[in-house]
Amino acid sequence: xxxxxxxxxxxxSLLSPTQPIPLQDLQPNxxxxxxxxxxxxxxFDPTSSHDDFLDxxxxxxxxxxxxxxxxxxxxxxxxxxxxxxxxxxAGFHYDEILASKLRQHxxxxxxxxxxxxxxxxxxxxxxxxxxxxxxxxxxGLTMPLHNxxxxxxxxxxPNQQGGEGSVQALYNGFGAGxxxxxxxxxxxxxxxxxxxxxxxxxxxxxxATAGTVMNQSQASGSTTGGTPAQPKQxxxxxxxxxxxxxxxxxxxRRERIAERMKALQELVPNANxxxxxxxxxxxxxxxxxxxxxxxxxxxxxxxxxxxVAPLVADMPxxxxxxxxxxxxxxxxxxxxxxxxxxxxxxxxLTVTEHQVAKLMEEDMGSAMQYLQxxxxxxxxxxxxxxxxxxxxxxxxxxxNKGSSSNHPLLQSNGDGPSSPSMSVLTVQSATMGNGxxxxxxxxxxxxxxx
Amino acid sequence: MxxxxxxxxxxxxxxxxxxxxxxxxxxxxxxxxxxxxxxSPTRIFQRYRRIKVASNKSMAYSVRSRRIWSRAMLxxxxxxxxxxxxxxxxxxxxxxxxxxxxINENKTAKGGLDMQTDELRExxxxxxxxxxxxxxxxTAHYIKCLTTQVQVMRKIVDFCHLSx
Numbered sequence: 001x002x003x004x005x006x007x008x009x010x011x012x013s014l015l016s017p018t019q020p021i022p023l024q025d026l027q028p029n030x031x032x033x034x035x036x037x038x039x040x041x042x043x044f045d046p047t048s049s050h051d052d053f054l055d056x057x058x059x060x061x062x063x064x065x066x067x068x069x070x071x072x073x074x075x076x077x078x079x080x081x082x083x084x085x086x087x088x089x090a091g092f093h094y095d096e097i098l099a100s101k102l103r104q105h106x107x108x109x110x111x112x113x114x115x116x117x118x119x120x121x122x123x124x125x126x127x128x129x130x131x132x133x134x135x136x137x138x139x140g141l142t143m144p145l146h147n148x149x150x151x152x153x154x155x156x157x158p159n160q161q162g163g164e165g166s167v168q169a170l171y172n173g174f175g176a177g178x179x180x181x182x183x184x185x186x187x188x189x190x191x192x193x194x195x196x197x198x199x200x201x202x203x204x205x206x207x208a209t210a211g212t213v214m215n216q217s218q219a220s221g222s223t224t225g226g227t228p229a230q231p232k233q234x235x236x237x238x239x240x241x242x243x244x245x246x247x248x249x250x251x252x253r254r255e256r257i258a259e260r261m262k263a264l265q266e267l268v269p270n271a272n273x274x275x276x277x278x279x280x281x282x283x284x285x286x287x288x289x290x291x292x293x294x295x296x297x298x299x300x301x302x303x304x305x306x307x308v309a310p311l312v313a314d315m316p317x318x319x320x321x322x323x324x325x326x327x328x329x330x331x332x333x334x335x336x337x338x339x340x341x342x343x344x345x346x347x348x349l350t351v352t353e354h355q356v357a358k359l360m361e362e363d364m365g366s367a368m369q370y371l372q373x374x375x376x377x378x379x380x381x382x383x384x385x386x387x388x389x390x391x392x393x394x395x396x397x398x399x400n401k402g403s404s405s406n407h408p409l410l411q412s413n414g415d416g417p418s419s420p421s422m423s424v425l426t427v428q429s430a431t432m433g434n435g436x437x438x439x440x441x442x443x444x445x446x447x448x449x450x
Numbered sequence: 451m452x453x454x455x456x457x458x459x460x461x462x463x464x465x466x467x468x469x470x471x472x473x474x475x476x477x478x479x480x481x482x483x484x485x486x487x488x489x490s491p492t493r494i495f496q497r498y499r500r501i502k503v504a505s506n507k508s509m510a511y512s513v514r515s516r517r518i519w520s521r522a523m524l525x526x527x528x529x530x531x532x533x534x535x536x537x538x539x540x541x542x543x544x545x546x547x548x549x550x551x552x553i554n555e556n557k558t559a560k561g562g563l564d565m566q567t568d569e570l571r572e573x574x575x576x577x578x579x580x581x582x583x584x585x586x587x588x589t590a591h592y593i594k595c596l597t598t599q600v601q602v603m604r605k606i607v608d609f610c611h612l613s614x
Contacts, residue, residue: 256583257583257586260583260586260590261586267590267593267594277563277566280563280567281566283589284566286593287570287573287574287589287592287593287596288573290597294599294600294603295502297505297603297607298498298505299498299501
């Protein structure tokens with residue numbers, strides 16, 4: 001994913017490499033001919049379209065200085081040779097003519113059309129430096145720009161005069177955009193560039209991104225780095241201004257994840273955690289809790305109570321968990337699971353029981369926790385007593401909801417921890433049979449059935 | 451039992467209404483095949499399993515294949531149906547052991563988010579093959595569907611409760 005903004009691309013394209021090597025490598029036809037005319041036409045197939053493009057642009061600009069630009073275009077003049085190498089590709093020549101023209105235009109006070117024209121031109125030129133950049137890989141952006149800056153500095157007066165300082169600054173400013181990570185110079189330098197560029201609209205538009213990279217352009221200009229020296233001179237881009245495709249992809253990914261986390265925060269109750277890890281913990285607990293609720297509710301739909309016992313006995317590690325995480329939900333969970341049980345045995349299935357259960361939610365929670373600590377579950381008193389007398393036949397063990405009976409139950413648990421636990425286990429073993437609940441099956445296996 | 455326990459707010463084709471329709475249909479079928487008053491714990495246990503599966507299945511079908519987790523769940527059901535008895539217990543044990551074992555692991559949060567991500571993957575059906583971004587997305591939808599499921603089931607329970 002190429003993160004360059006259009007402006008950056010445009011700047012990049014403007015400052016295409018002037019050294020022969022990168023571009024030559026990339027030319028599909030190879031840089032066989034050194035003659036600029038030969039090179040110019042066949043290599044840059046897109047240039048034909050660019051010509052049209054450029055003509056469009058040129059028509060919008062004041063034509064004062066364009067004539068001499070146009071003329072060298074088709075038959076490249078030798079006097080327009082780029083400064084560094086005489087056998088440069090016409091591509092560079094092309095770029096520099098355009099660049100110089102544009103500079104001149106701007107220096108002459110281009111006016112409103114400049115920005116658009118500039119952008120068009122630079123996008124047009126995108127292809128040209130695009131290839132060397134692509135060829136040079138990740139550091140490709142820097143390499144051609146190195147060269148460009150170098151050439152820019154030396155490229156004082158092609159044909160047009162008008163403020164070398166500003167020209168160079170302008171040039172560097174444009175080149176600074178896509179250039180990234182080459183040195184550790186302070187960010188003061190952008191201002192240094194800004195001044196000479198003064199009323200340059202381009203600079204203002206590229207100011208943000210150029211600011212980060214102007215440092216590097218300056219440094220690279222001074223270092224004449226033809227080699228990929230950028231790893232050593234890497235400068236941290238400003239936060240959020242990174243132009244490295246990897247970091248931008250990374251940033252996008254992080255943003256998406258943050259979005260999702262926010263959406264999840266709204267779904268999950270008690271989601272006031274800012275920490276990602278704790279938020280994930282909450283989410284996980286909540287999902288577990290919901291799944292457990294479904295389980296219990298599907299149990300409670302049955303008239304039979306026996307099925308609940310293995311679930312309840314199973315539940316202490318889970319039930320405790322869900323009680324801890326969501327007190328209200330856990331409490332009501334208990335209520336619901338208890339809700340249907342008495343229907344089988346007790347005839348007093350009324351709303352009052354619901355209310356009692358609601359009132360007992362806290363107690364239930366704490367009761368469950370207590371039982372969980374002992375590996376127990378609630379059972380009807382009759383059953384508990386029956387089992388404690390070592391008859392251990394589990395008829396219909398069910399959850400007990402009566403408040404009065406509950407306390408004795410707890411007390412009985414306190415009195416004889418072994419028997420209720422044994423009863424629970426026997427219940428499990430009895431009910432499970434083929435059920436195959438591993439967690440409780442282990443316990444059942446460990447205790448011999450009395 | 452077959453009275454519709456609640457009025458749906460968006461009657462036309464919301465997830466909730468679809469789920470309710472399917473689930474009630476499944477419940478009717480289960481009740482028809484297997485009367486409630488069978489005392490044997492095994493039978494009851496089986497019935498519990500069936501209801502739970504019916505509930506999850508109804509939800510998955512209501513979501514169709516629009517979500518990764520629903521697709522995974524549906525394929526799980528189909529494969530489960532093909533390997534009927536052997537699979538059921540294994541799936542059940544997997545769920546139990548997951549919940550039991552991973553409670554403590556959850557607490558060490560600072561070791562990176564991989565642990566929680568993995569755990570989330572286990573919880574959400576089909577989560578193994580998703581990247582984190584999609585996983586979170588699916589989790590959100592899954593939570594939404596689970597809450598709908600729980601809501602509806604609870605209302606059914608309360609209704610049947612009160613009507614007795």
